[in-house]
Amino acid sequence: MPRSEMAVHDGQHLSFVSRLMSDWQTGDRSRLARLLIVALVFIAFAMFAASIMTGAANASLGNVLQWLLGVEGAEQALSARDRIIILDIRLPRAVMGLLVGASLAVSGTIMQGLFRNPLADPALVGISSGASLGAVLTIVLGSSLFGALFAVFGFYALPVAAFLGCLLTTLLLYRIATRSGQTSVATMLLAGIALAALANAVTGVLIFIADDKQLRDLTFWGLGSLAGANWTKILSAGPIIAAALAVVPFLARGLNALTLGEATAFHMGVPVQRLKNIAIVSVAALTGASVAVSGGIGFVGIVVPHVLRLMIGPDHRYLLPASALLGGTLLIFADMIARTIVPPAELPIGIITAFVGAPFFLWILLRGRSHMGL
Amino acid sequence: MIKAKNLTVKLSGKPVLQGVDIEAPAGQLTAIVGPNGSGKTTSLKAIAGELSYGGTVSINEHDISTLKPWELALKRAVLPQSTVISFPFTVREIVRMGLSVGARGDAGETDRIAKDALDAVDLSGFAGRFYQELSGGEQQRVQLARALCQIWDPLQHGEPSFLLLDEPVSSLDIRHQLTIMRLAQDFCARGGGVIAIMHDLNLTAMFADRMVMIKAGRVAAAGHPNAVMTDEIMETVFGCPMRVNVTPTGNIPFVLPHTASG
Numbered sequence: 111m112p113r114s115e116m117a118v119h120d121g122q123h124l125s126f127v128s129r130l131m132s133d134w135q136t137g138d139r140s141r142l143a144r145l146l147i148v149a150l151v152f153i154a155f156a157m158f159a160a161s162i163m164t165g166a167a168n169a170s171l172g173n174v175l176q177w178l179l180g181v182e183g184a185e186q187a188l189s190a191r192d193r194i195i196i197l198d199i200r201l202p203r204a205v206m207g208l209l210v211g212a213s214l215a216v217s218g219t220i221m222q223g224l225f226r227n228p229l230a231d232p233a234l235v236g237i238s239s240g241a242s243l244g245a246v247l248t249i250v251l252g253s254s255l256f257g258a259l260f261a262v263f264g265f266y267a268l269p270v271a272a273f274l275g276c277l278l279t280t281l282l283l284y285r286i287a288t289r290s291g292q293t294s295v296a297t298m299l300l301a302g303i304a305l306a307a308l309a310n311a312v313t314g315v316l317i318f319i320a321d322d323k324q325l326r327d328l329t330f331w332g333l334g335s336l337a338g339a340n341w342t343k344i345l346s347a348g349p350i351i352a353a354a355l356a357v358v359p360f361l362a363r364g365l366n367a368l369t370l371g372e373a374t375a376f377h378m379g380v381p382v383q384r385l386k387n388i389a390i391v392s393v394a395a396l397t398g399a400s401v402a403v404s405g406g407i408g409f410v411g412i413v414v415p416h417v418l419r420l421m422i423g424p425d426h427r428y429l430l431p432a433s434a435l436l437g438g439t440l441l442i443f444a445d446m447i448a449r450t451i452v453p454p455a456e457l458p459i460g461i462i463t464a465f466v467g468a469p470f471f472l473w474i475l476l477r478g479r480s481h482m483g484l
Numbered sequence: 485m486i487k488a489k490n491l492t493v494k495l496s497g498k499p500v501l502q503g504v505d506i507e508a509p510a511g512q513l514t515a516i517v518g519p520n521g522s523g524k525t526t527s528l529k530a531i532a533g534e535l536s537y538g539g540t541v542s543i544n545e546h547d548i549s550t551l552k553p554w555e556l557a558l559k560r561a562v563l564p565q566s567t568v569i570s571f572p573f574t575v576r577e578i579v580r581m582g583l584s585v586g587a588r589g590d591a592g593e594t595d596r597i598a599k600d601a602l603d604a605v606d607l608s609g610f611a612g613r614f615y616q617e618l619s620g621g622e623q624q625r626v627q628l629a630r631a632l633c634q635i636w637d638p639l640q641h642g643e644p645s646f647l648l649l650d651e652p653v654s655s656l657d658i659r660h661q662l663t664i665m666r667l668a669q670d671f672c673a674r675g676g677g678v679i680a681i682m683h684d685l686n687l688t689a690m691f692a693d694r695m696v697m698i699k700a701g702r703v704a705a706a707g708h709p710n711a712v713m714t715d716e717i718m719e720t721v722f723g724c725p726m727r728v729n730v731t732p733t734g735n736i737p738f739v740l741p742h743t744a745s746g
Contacts, residue, residue, distance in 0.1 A: 134612060135611075135612045136576055136611045136612050137574030137575055137576030137577060137611040137612035137613065138574075138576055138611075139574070139577070226570055226571075227570055228570060228571065363584055366581055366584075367581060367584075369569055369570070369571050369573070370567050370569060370578075370581070370627075371564070371567060371568075373529075373532075373534050373562075373564060374562070374564060374567060376533075376534050376553055377532060377534070377557065377560075377561065377562040377564075377631075377634075378557055378561075378581065378582065378584075378585055378634060379553045379554035379555075379556065379557025379558070379585045380553060380554075381552070381553050381554075382553075419571065419572065423572065423573065423574065423577060424571035424572060424573055424577075425573075425577060
């Protein structure tokens with residue numbers, strides 16, 4: 111390659127890096143954020159594919175992709191057993207991991223924006239417990255007490271009940287922790303503990319009066335797992351999650367303004383009360399639907415937004431989509447570990463997210479305790 | 485013109501404002517002064533529309549209670565006393581939040597406004613810094629730049645915009661106090677209006693076109709600084725007898741705390 115061409119080539123290469131460098135100096139992280147979102151899309155796809163490939167039954171990536179895309183003749187390359195494993199077990203599991211991970215991470219991001227605090231997380235402040243209570247109520251007392259609910263919502267009854275339980279808890283928490291537009295972190299965390307304890311106590315009573323079959327359904331909620339994934343569950347929770355995720359981008363600018371305080375957000379033209387209402391309902395829908403199908407999986411909502419903020423900053427226009435992508439990817443990854451680390455048994459995924467998330471939470475707490483009003 | 489008529493506000497059952505009238509014409513810097521707890525900030529909050537009040541507030545003849553938040557945001561911007569943020573935003577990101585209110589032309593235009601706003605508050609070169617790492621005075625100036633971006637043109641379609649400033653200079657050094665007061669004066673000269681809560685009486689006398697003195701939830705005096713900064717009024721409002729003097733050149737009133745007796 112002639113020297114002049116090389117110089118041009120290097121110049122172009124440098125210009126992109128130097129553009130990012132000058133962005134950094136002028137405090138502009140939007141280019142970096144867009145770059146990361148594109149990268150996360152690819153990583154999510156790769157993780158999704160890896161998850162379908164991984165497990166006791168082996169199938170080549172090429173064969174599976176060709177089969178799923180309907181390429182002729184590809185079906186014969188896979189055994190009937192493999193096809194069932196992939197179509198009815200791994201695929202729904204990966205789809206659910208993506209949906210639930212995205213929901214939990216986005217819920218966490220919205221809650222942190224709403225409470226203007228990086229420690230808010232659906233599982234941590236008792237909102238997930240509220241959702242579990244809704245779900246458990248439906249399972250145990252379902253047929254007798256909520257016959258109407260089942261009649262109206264059919265197989266949506268469980269996610270809807272979890273959504274309602276979640277909504278109620280979120281509203282209560284917000285009312286308790288926020289006074290004249292200021293949220294106290296200490297009150298939020300403590301009220302969250304109290305609300306979770308209360309919800310868990312009621313859940314305990316319900317478990318006590320549950321019969322054997324109901325009990326088997328219930329143990330699953332305590333741990334949090336994607337093991338029960340199937341297409342029916344995805345059809346019941348998927349539309350709720352998809353609808354909520356479709357609303358979320360419209361909250362981004364408002365949540366940005368809200369980080370300056372409720373009064374300032376209003377000064378800047380944000381209809382604050384409406385923003386808060388929509389944010390709370392979205393969080394309840396996302397968390398409720400996720401808990402209904404996968405139980406309480408903790409810490410995704412706190413780890414994901416925090417890592418992303420370190421990389422691309424707190425601008426919600428980029429933080430929200432990036433959270434959805436990284437949340438989904440991480441949960442699929444955690445699930446892969448959960449089902450391959452002690453074969454043939456399976457570790458509940460909640461254990462893995464807690465092992466990573468709890469120390470992480472402590473780290474944030476110790477780093478930020480001076481300026482978080484604790 | 486901002487007109488507040490017969491403002492009454494109760495906070496947790498206690499009357500804070502009892503029939504306050506404030507007029508702030510475009511082209512003038514109106515200063516609100518008064519002792520601590522007299523109701524200055526409450527008046528400003530009522531005018532900004534952020535708390536419920538009795539009476540009426542209008543901007544350019546529009547009753548603000550009939551305006552949507554985003555309509556209001558195009559007519560006035562507000563600088564609060566201090567703003568604490570728990571997320572690591574850069575200065576640039578904060579300032580540009582002010583730009584997201586109205587449609588504001590192309591990317592080049594918004595970049596220019598954001599840069600000019602930072603230059604105006606003497607924070608050129610601070611765009612890449614983290615807000616949380618700045619001093620209180622610097623944070624205050626970032627917020628002012630953000631508010632400026634919101635109503636960058638003092639006159640929009642012939643209608644004046646207003647800046648509502650709650651103690652804009654109280655945490656600033658003397659050089660930046662002058663920078664910010666001149667900026668406010670310039671905003672008025674270009675057709676906008678400013679209402680500023682002030683504690684420094686001498687700065688107020690230097691820059692304000694009108695002073696509104698509030699005492700115990702009522703207006704005690706209002707008018708040109710030369711008219712209201714008198715020995716009697718100062719003693720009535722602040723409860724502190726002192727001598728008001730005027731500068732030899734310019735005839736601007738000033739007070740020295742040294743002259744206070746008791």
